[in-house]
Structure formats: C-alpha cells, structure tokens
Amino acid sequence: MSRQFPSDSVGLVHPRTVHFDHPLQLSSGETLTTYDIVYETYGELNPARSNAVLICHALSGNHHAAGYHDPDEKKPGWWDNMVGPGKVIDTDRFHVVSCNNIGGCHGSTGPATVNPDTGIPYGPDFPIVTVQDWVASQAQLADFLGIEQWAAVVGGSLGGMQAMQWAIDFPDRIRNAVLIAAAPKLTAQNIAFNEVARQAICSDPGFHEGRYYETQSEPWRGLRLARMLGHITYLSDDLMSEKFGRDLREGKINFDYGVEFQVESYLRYQADSFAGSFDANTYLLMTKALDYFDPAAATGGDLSAALKDVKADFLVISFTSDWRFAPYRSREIVRALHDNDLNVSYAEVESHQGHDAFLLKIPQYLDVFTAYMDRVAASC
C-alpha cells in the first residue's frame, strides 16, 4: 500500500541535476570550468513563465526544501512548513525552484566532487565561493529552466543574503525579494563564532588539511563541535530555558563528564546527526561565504549606495529573540531600501525561538509572509 502524504504536501519529489560546461568566473578570481547543480521544483510554471519562485538555502540547507524523496522518508524537506499546496509559498500558484548551492555537499559540485583536472576530490582545492558566485550560478540555472525573471527570490539567514544579492546583481530578473532573519553583513562576533567552528574542523587531526576523502579518517569531531556551537547561536536563551531549563537527564547530578543536563544530551544528539550527513569542507566554505558577504563594501560601506540599481519590492522579516541576526540588522537593510524609495514591507515578529524561528510555523510570521506572497501571486 502506497503512503498517503498530507494534502498540503508536494508529496514525492525527484531531484534533478543539470551539468554546465561553460566556465563560471568566481569572485576569488578562480574559475570553475564545469559544474553540476542539483535542484528540485514544485508546482507548474505558467505559460507566461511569470510565477517562478527561487528558494535559497542557508548554511546547512540543500535543494530538498519540500516533500519527500521516497515513500518511507520520515522527515520532509527543510522548509516543508512553508512550501506546498495552499501553504505560504503555494505550489498551486507558484513554480518553486530550490537548488543546492555550489560548494555544497548534497549533489551540486563541491569539495567532495572529483576534480576533472586531477581525478581526485577537490578537497581544499575547491575555490572559496561567495554569495555573488551562488547568485551567478543560480542565474545560469534560471537560464537553463527558461526563467527570465523570478516572481520572487526567497530565503532565511544566508538564504536572505542571496535574495538581497539577486536584487543587486540582476535588478531586471527579480520582482520581489524576501529576506528573513538576515543581515547586511556579519559583525565581529558573528565572524568570531564562525572562526571557532573553522578552527574546530581544521585542528581536528582527521582533517588532513582538507584531504580526508582519501584517508580512513574524517574530521567528525571538529564538525560536531562546529554544529553544537552553531546550534547554540540558532536558539534563544529563552527557548533553551523553556525547552531544557536545568533539567537533569537522570534526575540527579553524577559528578562526572557524561551527559547530565538535558541540554547536553540535545546538543550531542544534534551534533552526531549533523556530522554524519554533512561535509566538513562544505561547512568551512559556507562560513566563509557568510563572513565575506558585505554588499556595501564596494560602495565604501554605504549600503544605500550599494542598492541604488535595485528595482525589486521587498519583504523583510526579523524575529525579536534572534540574537544571531537581531532585528536591528534587518532594520539596517530596511533603511537602506527606503533611502532608495523602494517598496518595502517590514515585520518584526514577536517570538522566543531565536534565529531558527524562520523555519517554524509562527502565526504572526505566517500571516505576514502569506499576505505578501498572495500579492506576489496576484501579479504573476
């Protein structure tokens, strides 16, 4: 008997891969001569080709945003809360495209891919890519799919940075940009957390300077630490207190270094699960793309000037308890957009879930996001 998926699920989905054999010039000056991008689509492209929505993923995300890869898959795609028939990003009305970014570890060309020039995996030779490079490669994907202009480019966190870059680099190819829990650039503290994560990976003896694919070892210890640390910054202090408080796993203190507090158990579980399914070189790359993102750098730190050619309308959403990219970071973006007389909707959503709130079904968030996407759909 075949499985019944919920009626608001896109159901079974099949990733596809497109191979590009024209070179991609990267921000670093290096060139990727050929590359693959793996992607999924949900919903039909309309005859006018005007209803396409691009979803950009964050640090640990991938192309699998919604639905199920096989009938037995327990967890749907990472943004299934938002994407499906009748959902916020309504696949009855939109043709949704979601791809794994280059440098990733879920099918698109990245450090674990065999380098055609050497016959072994790129490893540390894979060039460091930037948000701009991702947007350039996503534009190639759009060309391939016959999508001249996105109805919207949407993303949370690092995904929101890509949506912003789209509006800057391709003002004629994007009608709406949705930036959720994003920031115009990282602070020194943000960079510091990323640096500790990178040091955890690079100092792991299993890292072998990034050439661990050819060895029996992997830098899983470092990747575990990086994920634990990241995870703390994704949650608010309040949410952690509510979820775990000072609850003891066995109801008593054991005076040893095993798991004592529930929060320790949770972190270890998250870390183990992540380290088993993610590539350390990709983690390094993603944190660098975050650190480097700073569209205002080209205009001497003037974000308004960096946005002067932008034409898209914007929805910007932040969450009150997000201390990774706090609301004031979103307001910086909103102010710079206003300086350019652009149409901007901004919502600061009351929530206690921290940065990860962008993944969750929070009523005020859903309301604002739905209302905006309804307007986008109406104009397709």
Place this chain on the structure above:
Amino acid sequence: MSRQFPSDSVGLVHPRTVHFDHPLQLSSGETLTTYDIVYETYGELNPARSNAVLICHALSGNHHAAGYHDPDEKKPGWWDNMVGPGKVIDTDRFHVVSCNNIGGCHGSTGPATVNPDTGIPYGPDFPIVTVQDWVASQAQLADFLGIEQWAAVVGGSLGGMQAMQWAIDFPDRIRNAVLIAAAPKLTAQNIAFNEVARQAICSDPGFHEGRYYETQSEPWRGLRLARMLGHITYLSDDLMSEKFGRDLREGKINFDYGVEFQVESYLRYQADSFAGSFDANTYLLMTKALDYFDPAAATGGDLSAALKDVKADFLVISFTSDWRFAPYRSREIVRALHDNDLNVSYAEVESHQGHDAFLLKIPQYLDVFTAYMDRVAASC
C-alpha cells in the same frame, strides 16, 4: 638597578603554600585526604583581625590577584586594577587574601598533582569540586590564617558565586559579600557553551581520557577552542565591533583559511597564550562547578528560602552589556536578598565591555565599588 613599581602597586609579592592533612569532605561524596592551597596576601592584618578581605577567582583565575612575582614580570596580577595601596580594595586598610582554588592548576592541589595513593597525577581521578567545596576549603585557609570573620568576600563571575556561597554557608564569618557580574545559577545556554568547551577538550585525541600528563601529547587543540569560545562570551558584540569591526588583517580578502579578519587574529592569539599556561582537566572542573552552582536547588528552586540564614550586607554589581550573566541575573539575586530584609546595594553599570567589564577600570563601577569598600573599611 631594581625596578620601580607604581606607587599604587603592592609591588613584589610571594605566594605561600599551606598543606592541610585533615580530610576535606566534598559535595560529590568523595574525600580529599590531604591538599595544598597556594595563596597570596597584600596589606597587614590589623590587631583586631577584622580587616581581612577574601578575593575569589573566576574560571581561569588564580591566587595572583595583584602585584608582581618578580621584578621582570610584565603583567601584574589579574585584578591589579582593583587591589593595591589607595585602590578600590585598599591594601593600606585591608588585609587581602587571594588563593588558588582546589582543582586549580597554579599550585593548589588539582588534577596535575601527584595522587599520594597512586604515585601518578590524579588526572581524571581528581574529584569534581563545587563552589561549596571551594568555600569549605577557603574556610580552612581562614582558620589557618587566624581569620575568624571576613570583613568582605569579593568576587566577579564564578568568584561572585563563591562570595554568595560564603554568605549562605558561614553567615557568622562574613560581614559583606560583593558579587560582581554573577548569577544565581547558569541558564541552559550557559551550560550549553560550557558543554561545547568540554566536548572540545574531551574529544581531542591528545586528551587520553584525562591521563595526558603521562603522555607526550596534550589536549591543547581542545583547550584553545574552549578558550576562543569562552572569550566570545566574555566580550559584548558592541565591544568586538568597536575593537575589530570587519577590519581585515592585510586590508584585503585572501580567499583562504588563514587569518583574514582582525578578530580571528585576536582570538587565535588569546587561545594560544591561554592553552600554553592552563590545564585542560582544570578547565573541565571549573566549568562543572559553574554548571552545578545552584544554591536554590536545596530549597526547591526558591532562592529567597536558600538565603534565609544569611546575615551579610551585599553589594551586587552588573554590567549592561554582559550577555553571559546579564543584569537580570543579578536582579534575581537582589530580589531574593530583599525578600530576606538584608542590606543590599545594587548597581547596574552602563558599559559596552561585556562580562569582562568586572576586570576593568570603568569610572561608574570604580565609584560604586570604592564607596562600598570605604564603608567596609570604616567598620573594620
């Protein structure tokens, strides 16, 4: 030519060690049969023995709070800003005692000490000690020094927790407790950061389950990571932005994993310096003492009830930008003290330096602290 120390310095100081050969019963149920405590004193004990002040150190501190160990020492003790002739803790008026806590790595009995029962260093067999255990051992030291009652017990961060525990456990032996940048217990987020630090150390192949003293390796990678992470939580986002911003070390992005941003360089330097002078097993112990501290646990979470026998007067100080132990944590303590009709002075100091502000000469902080210590001195 002998070096001239500043006139407000205690100058050259000589640590002393006292050996205790009566057993110390620990919270864990284990017993330390014999132990040493290393300590320093500054200023003279008055004939009435009423002017003694105990300084309790925080996670990475030690007994060397003020002055210099030799004429060539570049940096004075860790709280030299506060302790000296004419300073806040005025050694012309107070007899100041500062000791290294047991479990430490600066001379008091700890994991690196040879276990008399086995002839090898304790390593992981050194029992996990608590704030209560430290206070009990400090009481032994007070007995040895002939100090029946402290004019004040003073500490920042974990040191403030010890001052609080003194007031609870020995209400007749402490007239004033000064708690700076402290908290009545750790939150889940605080514990989570400690857990990542512990995992960094314990997962380091050089850790050898804590028995690295007998090997050629040391868990310095893990200790470096622990310190980097700790350091981020000691500074505020604002201070990091002011100190480093997004400044690049070489003025340009290099697209590699070397040091690029100034904040990365700073963190690596701090970590290297710390890992070369601190013991990983001690770091583990200290974080556990922090996690376990929760005086209200014995009274079902009711902090006011936990403080019911306290007699001391209190000065409680917090710093607005401290996100490790934010002002609201200090206010919890203040409320519980008020519930018991105790004399409490509370100051929330405006500062952008984060948790580490307690080490710095911030005018409002100095004013409040000095005024209080003047009152303490007047009553000696």
